[in-house]
Amino acid sequence: MRSDAQHRGLFTSDLSVNEFLLVREAGFDPVGLVVGSSIYHIGYQRANWSQNQEMGVLTQAMYHARELAMTRMEEEANELGADGIVGVRLEVTRHEWGEALAEFVAIGTAIRARNGKAFRNAHGMPFTSDLSGQDFWTLLRAGYRPVGMVMGNCVYHVSHQGLGQWFNQVGRNVEMTNYTQALYDARELAMERMQSEALGLNAQGVVGAQIVEHSHGWGSHVIEFFAVGTAVISISEEHQISPPSLSLLLND
Template sequence: MFMSGEWTAGGLPPVAAARTAEARRRGTWSSALSTGEFTAIRSVGFEPVGQVLGTAVYHVAGGGSSWRYYDCGYGNASWSGRGSTPAPVAVSGQGAASKSLVDVLLAARHAALARMTAECTALGGDGVVAADLTMAPFPSAPHCFEFQVIGTAVRAQGAVRPSRPFTTHLDGQGFAKLIAAGWVPVELLVGLAIGTRHDDWTTRRQNWFGAGNQEVTGWSQLVSATRHDARARIGEQAWHTGADGVVLGDSRLRIWREECVRARRRNSDSDQKDHVAEATLVGTAVAGFTVRQEPPRTLTMMSLDPNRRRARVT
C-alpha cells in the first residue's frame, strides 16, 4: 500500500490513520501485554483496544548560542589557579545555554507522545498503559534522532469516559494496583536537565592521582544541582496537569567531559575541561479519586441456644 500526498505533521501520520481505521473495522486488537498484565487490567474493568505508537525524527543542531550548548559560564575558565573563585553549575532550568538543547529534546518527546495519544483516541481508547519512551540516532544522519513511544491502549468497560486519554509508564499489574488503591494515571511526564561545570583548580586538586580519599565537591555539586533541576521540571509539569503527585518509573544520569568552549574561545591552545551531567526522570502524574460506598447493612443475629429460639417463637 502506498501513501500519497505530503504529511504536514498535523494529526495522525497517514499510515497510522490507515492502520487504526483498519483495526477498528476488523474489531481485533493487538498488544504487548503479558498474560498477567492482560488479566490485571481486566480485573479493574479495562480492556485492551490495540497497540499504539508515536514517533518523531528531529534534527538537533550543533550549537545553541555563540558558546554552544555546554557553556560552563565560568568567568575564570581560561585561567583557574589557586585562589580563584569556585566555578558555578550552569543548569538548563536556570537559563544556561543548554536550555535550548533541553527544549528541543522535550519537544521531540512530546510530539511522539501526542501522536501515540492520537492513535489511542482513534481506536476509541481511554488511555495508554506500559508506555515506553526511547531515543536513538537516526541512521546516516549524525545530527538526527528518532524519538519513539509505544504502549497499549485500553478502554474502560463502563459508560464513563475521561475528558482526554491518560498515559502512563506503569505496566498492567502496576496500573491495576493503582486503580484498586483509588488512584488514576493522568499523564506520562519526562523531566530533563543538563548541568555544566568547569573543572576549576579545587576540582583538579581533589581529583589528582595523589589526592587520597576525599570528596570531589565540585562534581558532587554538579550532579546534585542537575538532579534537583530535573525534579523541579517534572514537578512543574505535574502541577500543570492538576495531578496530586508523581509516581517515578525511571531515573538516569549521564556524565561526560567536554573541552571548555569558553576557555578555548579565549585561548585556542587551552586544555581546560568541563564536566556535563544530564539527568532524566520518567514518571506518571496521578490523581486520587473516591468511590461512594453503600453503608453496611445490619445483620440479623440468631441465637444458638434452642431454648431462646423456642421462646421467640411462642
C-alpha cells in the same frame, strides 16, 4: 481495528499475558498498540569550560522531541476512542544519518473502560502511564487512577577542574564539590519540571518516579538528567490495600 457491521474489531498490544488479564480484570479492554515518533535535529551549544551550567538549547531539544512523540502517540489513542495508555516506553535511538539526529519513540497499549466512565485527563485526552498492567490494576484497586505520564529534563555541563585544583587533590580524600553541586542542581531541575507537569494535570502525586542519566554522545562533561513518572489522583474516599500474598514460581 475498529469493529463495524462487516468486521470484527482486532486489538494489538505489547502487554504480557498476565498484564493483559489484569487490565481486563480492572475493567478495561486493550484497543491497540499506539506509537508516536519524532526524528529530531539537536542543535549545538558551546559550554564554558570552567563553569557549571544548564545547556538550555539541548534541554529544550530533548524535551520537545519527546513531547512530539508523546503527543502523536496520544493522538493515535484518541482516534481509537481509548481512555488511556498503559505501559508507555520512551526510547531515544541514534541512526547513521548524522551525529546530531536522533529518533524519539513513544509506544504503549491503548485501553478503553468497559463501564463508560470518564478516565481522560484534564486536557480531555487519553491518560498516559508507564505503569505495568499489574501496577495499573493494583492502583485502581486501591482507589487511585493515573492522569498522565509526566516528565522533566535537564542537560547540564559539569565544569572541568583547573590544573591547580587537580594538584591540590592528588593523593587526598576530598569531596569534588563542583561535581557534587552540578549533578545535584541538574537532578533538582529535572524533578521540578516533572512536578510542574503533574500540577498542570491537577494530580495529587507522582508514583513510580525515576531519574535516568545519559550523555547521548555529547562527551563526558555534558549529561542529561531525565525524570519521569505517573501522576495520579484519588477516585475513592476509602483506600483499601490488599494484603500481600506469597507466590511461588515453578519455572525452571
